[in-house]
Amino acid sequence: MVDFHSHFLFDVDDGAKDIEMSLAMLNMSSKQGVTTIVSTPHYYADAAKPHVAATARDESIEELIAYAKQENVRIPEIKRGFEVRVQKKLYEIDDFSELCIENTKTILLEMPLKSWDEDLLDVVEYIKTEKGLDIVIAHLERYLERIPNDLIFRLLEKNLYVQINAGSLVKRDKLDFICELFRNGMAHVIGSDAHNMSSRCSLMDIGHAYIRRNLGQEYVDKIEETAKKLLNL
């Protein structure tokens, strides 16, 4: 199972608060059946250059892998990535390679929680067409009640990939809409978006079970297939 979106790294964003929590989160993922997990710390272009953020992320990963070995804890394979906030400042970045998931042309983009406008959609279009990247929009379901539907559909028209949070599938008010997105080929991969071991922990196993129960095993298989394709696995 692939977890496409997680904040299990320590010392890089609002995710795990220390290395012990990072290891506990990875162990939990592993027990849920996650075999590959994408590390997606938040990236804000107005806060750091890509190289600076990538260095901090990679140090955290290296330390964590060594710690897992030392503690003899089984963890999923880690892929390096970011959750890149869409903002106009991204126009100033020439080389997007360090913002993509390692060894891919796939980038996980996060829209702001409010104030979408045409300019913001243009940034997404620019990254897709000018930089030639495969775009995955993080947790689209989070914007449903906050953003005018016409803007959400304008975004979806751009032929992007959409990631859904596993935890959203257990919410009755969101499940039907999410299932419709998958049925219509407008949602593609699942991520935990885990930040800790409690209020925002990984629910990847439950999320997959909901997909299986409500859409069928073929959708579980399709989600895995798409995730692996996007990660070049």
Ligand SMILES: [Fe+2]
């Ligand atoms: Fe996230």
